[in-house]
Amino acid sequence: MNDSTVSGDSSSGNQTAPPKSTAKKKRNLPGMPDPDAEVIALSPKTLLATNRFVCEICKKGFQRDQNLQLHRRGHNLPWKLRQRSSKDVKKRVYVCPEPSCVHHDPSRALGDLTGIKKHFCRKHGEKKWKCDKCSKKYAVQSDCKAHSKICGTREYKCDCGTLFSRRDSFITHRAFCDALAEESAKAQTAVAPPSPDEDKNGEAVATASSPPAAAATPPPPLAPPSTAVVSSVLPVQNPELPESPNPNPTTKQNLSDIPSVTNLTASCSSSCSSSSKGSSSSNVFASLFASSTSSGSFHSPTTTGFADLFRAISRPDCTPDVLPSSSSEPVSLCLATNQGSSIFGTAGQERRQYAPAPQPALSATALLQKAAQMGSAASNASLLRGLGIVSTSSAPNGPSGQQLETDGVSLAAGLGLGLACDGGSGLKELMLGTPSLFGPKHTTLDLLGLGMAASGGSTGVGLSALMTSVNGGIDVAPPFGGGEYGSKDMGRDS
Amino acid sequence: MFPTMSLSPGLMSPYPWLKDLKPEERGLYLIHLLVTCANHVASGSLENANIALDQMSHLASPDGDTMQRIASYFSEALADRILRTWPGVYKAFRSTRISVVSEETLVRKMFFEFLPFMKVAFIISNQAIIEAMEGEKMVHVIDLNASEPAQWCALIRDLSARPEGPPYLRITGVHQQKEVLEKMAQILTQEAEKLDLPFQFNPVVSKLENLDIEKLRVKTGEALAVSSIMQLHTLLAPNNDFSKRSPFAPPMKSIGVNLQRIAQMNQNTLGELFEKDIVNGYSPSNDSTSSMPSPSIDSFLSALWGLSPKVMVVTEQDSDHNGKNLMERLSEALYFYAALFDCLESALPRGSLERLKMEKMMLGEEIKNIIACEGVERKERHEKLEKWSQRFELAGFGNVPLSYYAMLQAKRLLQSFNCDGYRIKEENGCVVICWQDRPLFSVSAWRYRR
Numbered sequence: 001m002n003d004s005t006v007s008g009d010s011s012s013g014n015q016t017a018p019p020k021s022t023a024k025k026k027r028n029l030p031g032m033p034d035p036d037a038e039v040i041a042l043s044p045k046t047l048l049a050t051n052r053f054v055c056e057i058c059k060k061g062f063q064r065d066q067n068l069q070l071h072r073r074g075h076n077l078p079w080k081l082r083q084r085s086s087k088d089v090k091k092r093v094y095v096c097p098e099p100s101c102v103h104h105d106p107s108r109a110l111g112d113l114t115g116i117k118k119h120f121c122r123k124h125g126e127k128k129w130k131c132d133k134c135s136k137k138y139a140v141q142s143d144c145k146a147h148s149k150i151c152g153t154r155e156y157k158c159d160c161g162t163l164f165s166r167r168d169s170f171i172t173h174r175a176f177c178d179a180l181a182e183e184s185a186k187a188q189t190a191v192a193p194p195s196p197d198e199d200k201n202g203e204a205v206a207t208a209s210s211p212p213a214a215a216a217t218p219p220p221p222l223a224p225p226s227t228a229v230v231s232s233v234l235p236v237q238n239p240e241l242p243e244s245p246n247p248n249p250t251t252k253q254n255l256s257d258i259p260s261v262t263n264l265t266a267s268c269s270s271s272c273s274s275s276s277k278g279s280s281s282s283n284v285f286a287s288l289f290a291s292s293t294s295s296g297s298f299h300s301p302t303t304t305g306f307a308d309l310f311r312a313i314s315r316p317d318c319t320p321d322v323l324p325s326s327s328s329e330p331v332s333l334c335l336a337t338n339q340g341s342s343i344f345g346t347a348g349q350e351r352r353q354y355a356p357a358p359q360p361a362l363s364a365t366a367l368l369q370k371a372a373q374m375g376s377a378a379s380n381a382s383l384l385r386g387l388g389i390v391s392t393s394s395a396p397n398g399p400s401g402q403q404l405e406t407d408g409v410s411l412a413a414g415l416g417l418g419l420a421c422d423g424g425s426g427l428k429e430l431m432l433g434t435p436s437l438f439g440p441k442h443t444t445l446d447l448l449g450l451g452m453a454a455s456g457g458s459t460g461v462g463l464s465a466l467m468t469s470v471n472g473g474i475d476v477a478p479p480f481g482g483g484e485y486g487s488k489d490m491g492r493d494s
Numbered sequence: 495m496f497p498t499m500s501l502s503p504g505l506m507s508p509y510p511w512l513k514d515l516k517p518e519e520r521g522l523y524l525i526h527l528l529v530t531c532a533n534h535v536a537s538g539s540l541e542n543a544n545i546a547l548d549q550m551s552h553l554a555s556p557d558g559d560t561m562q563r564i565a566s567y568f569s570e571a572l573a574d575r576i577l578r579t580w581p582g583v584y585k586a587f588r589s590t591r592i593s594v595v596s597e598e599t600l601v602r603k604m605f606f607e608f609l610p611f612m613k614v615a616f617i618i619s620n621q622a623i624i625e626a627m628e629g630e631k632m633v634h635v636i637d638l639n640a641s642e643p644a645q646w647c648a649l650i651r652d653l654s655a656r657p658e659g660p661p662y663l664r665i666t667g668v669h670q671q672k673e674v675l676e677k678m679a680q681i682l683t684q685e686a687e688k689l690d691l692p693f694q695f696n697p698v699v700s701k702l703e704n705l706d707i708e709k710l711r712v713k714t715g716e717a718l719a720v721s722s723i724m725q726l727h728t729l730l731a732p733n734n735d736f737s738k739r740s741p742f743a744p745p746m747k748s749i750g751v752n753l754q755r756i757a758q759m760n761q762n763t764l765g766e767l768f769e770k771d772i773v774n775g776y777s778p779s780n781d782s783t784s785s786m787p788s789p790s791i792d793s794f795l796s797a798l799w800g801l802s803p804k805v806m807v808v809t810e811q812d813s814d815h816n817g818k819n820l821m822e823r824l825s826e827a828l829y830f831y832a833a834l835f836d837c838l839e840s841a842l843p844r845g846s847l848e849r850l851k852m853e854k855m856m857l858g859e860e861i862k863n864i865i866a867c868e869g870v871e872r873k874e875r876h877e878k879l880e881k882w883s884q885r886f887e888l889a890g891f892g893n894v895p896l897s898y899y900a901m902l903q904a905k906r907l908l909q910s911f912n913c914d915g916y917r918i919k920e921e922n923g924c925v926v927i928c929w930q931d932r933p934l935f936s937v938s939a940w941r942y943r944r
Contacts, residue, residue, distance in 0.1 A: 362517050364832035367518065
């Protein structure tokens with residue numbers, strides 16, 4: 001990319017202020033040029049010119065004579081590097097040639113050549129550089145570049161419509177916001193009647209507290225009635241908040257704060273347009289932090305990735321007092337940073353323009369990987385059982401297992417996939433059809449990791465643990481390939 | 495207690511418990527069913543395949559979650575494959591199908607807008623071209639599938655801002671549809687005029703496999719750049735018609751055609767033969783999985799090499815969907831398209847019509863082609879970058895490592911998509927765009943080498 005040379009007008013000239021500057025280099029205070037400095041007034045042409053030094057052979061342009069000289073060596077041309085005369089180091093300041101400009105006056109001269117160049121372009125030049133994402137135009141290329149970096153980065157957008165320029169705050173909000181959406185489907189219970197005071201407090205409670213690393217930072221420069229952030233690991237920072245004035249990072253304190261916070265946020269939200277969200281927040285917090293407010297399974301009409309994650313990892317029929325550690329990250333992130341009071345006010349939109357940092361468990365990619373893991377060393381019946389499709393009449397532990405069991409037998413038969421309850425035909429055969437068909441090929445098995453079937457036993461415990469956590473209430477057949485894992489003993493043969 | 499989920503119609507299904515599956519379990523079960531079904535299709539147990547498909551119909555849905563969507567397109571593909579065993583039925587079924595060109599163009603545009611892959615490919619390709627053309631006064635660019643003007647608009651802009659001044663630029667666009675080329679010519683000429691860049695657009699209306707190299711009108715001494723975005727893999731299909739003299743003049747290799755083993759048929763016969771034995775004829779080939787010599791691609795590359803291009807930039811899907819084996823292809827395709835569907839899930843809401851169209855008209859069609867078609871019809875023969883590299887090198891091309899600056903620009907673009915699922919990595923001088931860890935598209939640059 002290159003700047004093209006723009007021809008300017010008017011004369012060029014150097015004016016030298018009479019007094020010589022001192023030899024020692026010192027920086028002046030901004031806005032106050034060195035009175036002893038040499039004042040240079042360059043012409044617009046000079047200021048706008050880039051690559052003024054041009055090689056006569058190949059016409060390549062350079063910003064500095066030094067670079068040109070070095071380049072000339074490549075052409076075997078005579079070159080000369082002028083040494084910087086260290087004798088008289090004149091401090092130079094530059095004035096803007098534009099008469100109407102405030103920097104035209106020597107007393108307001110700028111001390112930096114690059115600075116005056118940029119200034120001239122910015123204020124008196126034409127905007128030749130355009131951001132390719134939005135339509136903003138700039139006169140200085142570096143400005144444009146700097147903008148490009150952040151352009152669009154402002155556009156993390158949550159379902160609820162709030163915009164973020166920072167990814168971390170977006171993620172934090174997103175988790176929270178989704179949780180709100182989840183809870184909105186539930187009946188609005190345990191919501192204190194809103195009052196203007198509480199409302200205000202609730203809003204005030206909603207202070208942004210960025211991720212742990214930045215725990216000490218003040219609320220981000222977003223609108224004051226902004227964020228509702230509660231974290232098990234983050235201190236609640238809001239001087240206005242009566243309940244917890246000191247940012248004590250102990251969980252306990254936060255926990256004790258939470259209920260009131262939740263109530264406030266709950267009430268606040270219920271007072272806002274999207275009242276449904278409010279109750280959800282209370283329930284989210286409740287379930288997250290085992291507070292006294294009612295809790296229950298996450299329930300959401302809009303099946304969002306995070307919602308599914310919660311569902312997948314939490315037990316559906318009990319209070320998720322403590323989420324599995326694996327999800328503590330997202331939980332702590334489940335505290336939203338929101339720009340405006342819109343956190344409760346905006347209706348949840350279907351639009352999803354995010355990608356939460358942890359890939360939700362229900363992404364297709366994740367599912368495939370999970371299937372691959374499950375498939376390795378899985379026997380046919382176990383897999384089906386693991387999926388809640390029980391082919392035997394054994395009694396499962398979870399309630400949902402029972403439900404699925406009823407039709408299990410008939411289902412298996414109905415499948416007609418040779419998945420009869422005998423359990424004799426392993427998944428392997430199932431996947432293969434008949435072994436003979438595919439000969440020694442193992443590549444086809446790799447989809448489900450069956451190629452590793454031989455070593456399936458090694459992944460036993462972890463696998464069943466995974467299955468357990470994944471399937472929640474649904475009973476998972478622990479023994480893949482025959483009782484190797486047994487971490488969850490169902491007391492029956494696979 | 496179980497959250498209600500939107501399931502596809504099937505309220506009176508014989509499997510009521512299916513409704514109670516959680517999304518994750520449903521997804522896993524869908525995968526299980528897909529693999530099972532494909533297995534049955536491959537082994538000819540159509541009855542079992544039918545049952546599996548029936549089961550899937552209660553779970554899969556084109557407007558559900560990602561896994562449901564994927565499953566619906568894959569099951570459609572499998573059904574398509576099964577149906578082809580009855581050619582008469584199949585043809586009758588499809589006889590009234592209309593393909594609307596404008597819709598296809600629109601979907602391509604959406605793909606360009608909502609997903610970053612095309613833009614990244616453009617950025618990197620253009621950068622490679624610009625670097626290769628440094629100092630050149632006459633530049634000729636050949637676009638093997640000239641459908642998106644944005645790439646060349648950007649090139650025109652960049653070239654006109656060169657420090658050494660703009661070159662004289664010729665762009666030759668190849669495409670099947672005249673209208674697309676006309677539109678392109680108009681847009682590009684306008685752009686060039688705006689920027690005072692001497693420019694000429696030459697349309698070549700042709701299918702890639704029938705392309706007459708002469709029509710490209712490459713002049714001696716001009717600096718040639720070739721850009722191919724997701725085109726070359728179509729040339730891996732066996733050549734359609736040997737009676738007609740192929741423009742690439744392929745040598746006819748007869749590889750012992752065995753009508754029972756359609757999968758390895760490289761020489762073609764009439765189309766029906768391919769459709770006939772689809773299910774019954776599949777035994778996995780005993781041949782190695784490396785591709786057999788394919789007349790089209792080799793002679794095409796040869797012909798390109800004969801033009802001594804300064805740079806040839808190739809973008810391809812980076813996944814092996816060209817296995818002889820249905821199960822292989824299914825497995826690879828599942829991973830690949832799962833990632834793409836995840837991309838779309840992160841880019842557009844579930845109710846988005848654009849997303850639906852992209853999934854159905856673009857991805858769904860690719861999936862169908864990979865799974866259901868064989869022989870000449872199977873055009874979506876994606877292969878891994880490594881294989882392409884070998885091919886290019888065999889054909890006389892040398893790799894031109896992509897510059898750091900190109901990578902940087904690409905990274906910036908990905909960042910602007912506000913989705914940290916996209917990743918970009920360098921591999922032997924080539925760039926691979928990934929979703930999470932899954933490589934999706936590769937971009938590489940090559941030059942004529944003696």
